[in-house]
Amino acid sequence: MNEHALVTVTLEEPMVAGKNPRADSRQDSHDHIPGSVLRGALAAVWLREHGTGANTSPEFERIFEGEGSFGPLHYASSKPVPLSMLTHKYEPTDECHTLWWDRARGEKASYCPVDNCASPLEESKGQPYDEVPSIDRTMVALSTEGVALDGSLYSQRAVQDGLLLRGWVHGDAVRALYPEGTAVDSLLLGSRRSLRGEATVEVDTEAVPEPVELYGEEVVLRLAAPGAFVDEFGMPSATPDPEELSEQLGVSQVEIIDSWTRWEEAGGWHAASGLPKPVERVVAAGSTYRVKCVELPTETARRRLMARGIGLRRREGFGALYRCEPPWGIGAWTSKVAPLKRSRRLLPAFRKRLEELRKGVPDDDRFHKALRDGGFEEDYAEAFRTMLRIDDVKLYEQLLDFLEKP
Ligand SMILES: [Zn+2]
Structure with missing residues (x-):
């Protein structure tokens, strides 16, 4: 196995x-x-x-x-915006290149430096990256015996x-x-x-996890789910156990030199007994740690840690990790895709791709075939490839709006 x-x-x-x-x-x-x-x-x-x-x-x-x-x-x-990020308080303009500033990588600012924007920046609360496609369903409330209760309709959000x-x-x-x-x-x-x-x-089982982020001798760990950590006395802790980290990263010693965390409560359900679990203090998804390692951890160890996660209750999804590359603002992209404005022929197909991208399953075969069949000028083809590389739904939609503007 x-x-x-x-x-x-x-x-x-x-x-x-x-x-x-x-x-x-x-x-x-x-x-x-x-x-x-x-x-x-x-x-x-x-x-x-x-x-x-x-x-x-x-x-x-x-x-x-x-x-x-x-x-x-x-x-x-649906991934959380890491708590280390400073984000635009107001909607960024088309001229903004940088959307987030990552304090875990030493980036700091109070305002967006673009004159026409100058939005103050605010600390991320671990909200999802972007709007999450969901639908509301109206349900009939059931009694504990599973019988419909008269007139007890309620609505529920579904993925x-x-x-x-x-x-x-x-x-x-x-x-x-x-x-x-x-x-x-x-x-x-x-x-x-x-x-x-x-x-x-x-x-x-052949897929290889991406390694956790490494900058110089410092590893940055970001939680994709809440994290459950305890200190040496078994009390809830806001930071992971350095011994666990050094063992998993295969280095003799680590030091957590900075962290961006938020407490929240987690309950749960114990299936075997059919009883709720006691509420526990955990740190929120999006919590981020900067960890200094005495030696450089290997890429293999960093990949392993990504799939394993950190802390307690990992079997319930706690302590899962992810990488985060801050998105670039549309201002950093418009010149790259501008050649596509020369012909409107592809725009309906790009628009259709937006819906597929929202669901996470773009079918790009027809685009790659069109590229292979060629006949495009080089700058046009490169702009075409740039559009296909974008997997950020919001950015893709903004670029599409830009291209469709006469
Ligand atoms: Zn801005």
Whole structure:
């Protein structure tokens, strides 16, 4: 069994992954698939195959309750803006090249330096990168026995179907992806029995995780999910354990020299007992750490750490990591794509691609074929390729608007 696997999920139906249930009529929902939801769905398949009695077997405990990691599944715009980022308080102008300033890389400013903008900058709160495609569903409230309650309608936000989400599974948890020996190819995802979203699943054991970011001798770790850390007395800690980091990075010593974090509370549900877990203090997704290493960690160790994550409760998706390249403003791109303004012929196809990009699945074969068939002038072809390289939905849409403007 490989040490890690990249899991890609395509939602065939809208999915509701409820956050902690609330008393009012609106239940808030996650905008991605938390690791705990992926793990719950895989455990359900496992028990269907092996019988419900299997949940006390040593194998089940090793896979689902052990040291492995079930990372969250994200798409580009559901990832959190790292807490180390300073972002535009007001909408950036078309002239702004820089949109975010990353304090984890020593970038600092109070205002955007572009004269026509001069927007004050504000600290990220870990909000998603961009608007998340979702739909509202109106539901009938059910009693605890599963009977519809008269007149109890409520609305619930669901993650839109058609989206493609990705994340890593690491260690003993990889075995969970093979409930019957072969890789699982579909799952019912969601935290409510009445509202499970069907999804197709692809398991890739050849995929290589990107390494965690390294700048000189300093590693920057960013949390794609909340992080659960404790200090030497077992009390909640806002920072990861340096010993865990040095061991996982394969260096003799590390020092956490800076951090950008925010506390929040995490509950959870203990499936075996059917009881809620006690609420715990954790740090929010988007929390960022700058870690000085005595020796240079190898690229292999940095890739491994990316798939594994850090801290406690990794099997529930806590402590998952990601890289973040701050997006460039449209001002940095318009001159690069401007040659496409010479002919409007391709614009309808580029517009169609926007919808596919929103769902994370652009089909670029026809574009690559058009490029190969050629006949384009070199600057036009290069601008064409630039458009295809952009996977940031918001930026792509802004550039399209720019190109469509007469
Ligand atoms: Zn600006």
